[in-house]
Amino acid sequence: MKLSILDQSAAAHGRGQDETIRQTLALAQQAEAWGYHRFWVSEHHSHPSIVGTAPEVLMAAIAARTQRIRLGSAGVMLPHYAALKVAEQFRVLDALAPRRIDLGVGRAPGSDGRTAQLLNPDRNASERFPQQVMELQAWVNGQNLPPGHPGHKVYAYPQSDTAPDIWMLGSSDYGAQLAAHLGLPYAFAYFITDGQGADEALQIYRETFRPSAGLQKPNAALCVWALAADTDEEALRLFESRARWKMDRNLGRIGALLPPEDAARDYSPAEQFALERLREGALIGSAATLGRKLRQLAARLEVDELVLITWTHDPAAQSRSYELMAQEFALTPST
Structure with missing residues (x-):
């Protein structure tokens, strides 16, 4: 099974946001050395927790520091932009790193409604998304x-x-249907929905897929949030930063990740119940524990590529998680 990484440049309390961006670059170099298949970066705007706003810029910096690993956006929020400009940016990236560039596109704003309108005042931009994707295909592939x-x-x-x-x-x-109609590879954001809708979307994609010049059969990947540590207990401890973030987000409080030792707060009985369910369903554990969970998930959803997203307050813990998964799945750097 292929393993890849999506790094969202998650902000951490006490660490500068500029340092967070530089950590993404360092992680990409490590990912290549460990043998990961792809390294994707995301696009969010005016988001206190996720400070990666310009994937095309990050990708250029990563391309200059790597030789083999595929690089991509997960994704460019296309309704914010002119498809021609996006095509030009990614054609430049392809010139810098031939045969290594993935242009992942999405329709969601990656921001709140007010920020989205500042990025593109056209309130109906998302309605043109299918047309934009087809225009993008033509321009990226040099077609008239x-x-x-x-x-x-x-x-x-x-x-x-x-x-x-x-x-x-x-x-x-929606994305599954459009990907199938246009004959594109499809990545389902399992981490956004906590798995809800994954079975249905992947089934629709496979059953309605129409072969294209670039892809003859369905190609689906699953993007999941996952965390490994040397022991199950240590993984659960590190997970407290993410758990606190999710519980606060439910109340409309969005901020930087706290250290695990500072993540505890008083929870209401309803929050306590939700927190326990969150811990029980999380893809966390030792390398063996998490490896088993990931293999079971991939087998159930019939995907042969998982894209891992790992948030930790300490960059060393994040790196260790990815290193453990590379060892668990016996990844080897491509040549």
């Missing part, structure tokens, strides 16, 4: 748009004999 289209005989440069792979990202049936 049909006569009568405003983009006819307009091209995204630089051109070459390689092109980024476009991925559809989603957490609902």
